Amino acid sequence: MNQTKKCIHQTNKYSANNYHPLPLVVSKAQGSWVYDVDGHKYLDMLSSYSALNHGHRHPKIIQALKDQADRVTLTSRAFHHDQMGSFLEKLCTLSGFDRALPMNSGTEAVETALKAARKWGYDVKGIPEGKAEIIAAENNFSGRSIGVLSMSTGKLATEGFGPYAPGFPTVPFGDAKAIEEAITENTAAVILEPIQGEGGVVVPPEGYLKEVREITKKHNLLLIIDEVQTGFGRTGKLYCYQHEDIQPDIVILGKALGGGVYPVSAILADEGVMDVFVPGNHGSTFGGNPLAARVAYTALEVLMEEGLIERSEELGAYFMKTLKAMDSPVIEDIRGKGLMVGVEIKEAAGTGRDFSEKLMELGVLVKDTKAQTLRFAPPLNISKEDLDWGIDRMKMGFRG
Numbered sequence: 001m002n003q004t005k006k007c008i009h010q011t012n013k014y015s016a017n018n019y020h021p022l023p024l025v026v027s028k029a030q031g032s033w034v035y036d037v038d039g040h041k042y043l044d045m046l047s048s049y050s051a052l053n054h055g056h057r058h059p060k061i062i063q064a065l066k067d068q069a070d071r072v073t074l075t076s077r078a079f080h081h082d083q084m085g086s087f088l089e090k091l092c093t094l095s096g097f098d099r100a101l102p103m104n105s106g107t108e109a110v111e112t113a114l115k116a117a118r119k120w121g122y123d124v125k126g127i128p129e130g131k132a133e134i135i136a137a138e139n140n141f142s143g144r145s146i147g148v149l150s151m152s153t154g155k156l157a158t159e160g161f162g163p164y165a166p167g168f169p170t171v172p173f174g175d176a177k178a179i180e181e182a183i184t185e186n187t188a189a190v191i192l193e194p195i196q197g198e199g200g201v202v203v204p205p206e207g208y209l210k211e212v213r214e215i216t217k218k219h220n221l222l223l224i225i226d227e228v229q230t231g232f233g234r235t236g237k238l239y240c241y242q243h244e245d246i247q248p249d250i251v252i253l254g255k256a257l258g259g260g261v262y263p264v265s266a267i268l269a270d271e272g273v274m275d276v277f278v279p280g281n282h283g284s285t286f287g288g289n290p291l292a293a294r295v296a297y298t299a300l301e302v303l304m305e306e307g308l309i310e311r312s313e314e315l316g317a318y319f320m321k322t323l324k325a326m327d328s329p330v331i332e333d334i335r336g337k338g339l340m341v342g343v344e345i346k347e348a349a350g351t352g353r354d355f356s357e358k359l360m361e362l363g364v365l366v367k368d369t370k371a372q373t374l375r376f377a378p379p380l381n382i383s384k385e386d387l388d389w390g391i392d393r394m395k396m397g398f399r400g
């Protein structure tokens with residue numbers, strides 16, 4: 001038995017069956033490349049769903065992790081530590097918000113945003129206790145907790161895990177009028193992904209976020225934007241909502257904030273919203289720990305120093321143009337922004353899974369999201385040569 005088979009057998013024997021990974025076993029990675037236990041090399045065009053915007057093991061981020069590991073890693077929030085202030089200041093000034101609240105996973109940051117919005121609804125807007133509603137979009141993905149699933153519409157993710165929390169009406173994604181019609185006197189907020197990532201790289205019509213921003217202002221509602229997947233340059237702007245020149249009330253961050261090495265998440269808000277929290281309302285033992293703060297600070301530094309946002313815009317436009325020029329008989333649709341690109345496969349040609357396995361054999365790693373869509377999200381610092389190598393392989397895979 002080769003190493004790959006051995007590792008997969010051992011993993012499957014002891015793990016829960018909640019994932020269906022591609023059949024490769026990674027043991028090493030650097031930049032845009034990963035290596036498996038049997039010595040094969042692959043181009044990573046998934047980047048852990050955008051958590052690896054900086055590529056694998058960026059030297060400066062790894063150094064920060066090591067340096068901080070040698071000083072102090074955890075204090076809990078019972079004490080202050082010397083990395084917190086600089087991290088929060090950098091995140092807030094870069095993003096144009098007054099305050100940030102750090103957590104660990106994206107899901108926790110979403111929960112944090114929902115709690116902030118509900119509390120704002122009661123304390124500031126005057127919604128009667130226990131009645132606050134937050135409008136979400138159908139086909140959303142914001143995590144797997146019971147709170148987050150309370151606004152989900154996907155059957156596979158939600159069936160069998162109820163009962164759910166009330167107060168999360170859903171409306172079709174991309175339809176601003178539907179949001180306005182769903183508003184009641186108890187609505188506190190609207191929560192949206194600027195592009196639905198897990199939902200199949202669904203790009204809403206141009207002007208959607210702008211219109212939703214006007215509606216939420218008019219009705220005194222908070223606008224919460226989930227940038228966990230789209231943030232930190234993925235779509236060619238620091239945050240995807242900046243394509244429409246709006247300012248949300250709460251922004252949810254995760255994935256690439258941890259520089260590909262450590263789980264770090266956060267929400268951003270201005271004082272009027274963030275100050276609804278008082279000691280005892282909310283928290284996390286590991287949230288904003290010294291290691292997380294130092295790593296995230298460095299990840300933000302690298303993002304700006306290396307011009308990764310501009311790279312994403314340029315390479316993304318090139319990638320999209322090249323894909324369209326392939327004129328492949330198996331491709332139904334190509335969509336996205338920056339280096340977040342969805343390729344929808346024609347049903348007659350096979351499933352997304354079939355094509356992700358085929359591309360893996362050709363040395364390109366990508367994963368299906370929804371049955372027919374492949375999501376391409378290479379590291380933002382991928383070299384043009386490596387991207388071209390990947391595109392050549394894709395040409396073979398999409399020949400039909």
Ligand SMILES: *Cc1c(COP(=O)(O)O)cnc(C)c1O
Pocket residue numbers: 049104105106107108110141142143144193197198226227228229230254255
């Ligand atoms: C991945 C993701 C989350 C959840 O993040 P986790 O770190 O997996 O908990 C939330 N929202 C969006 C848009 C995501 O893509």
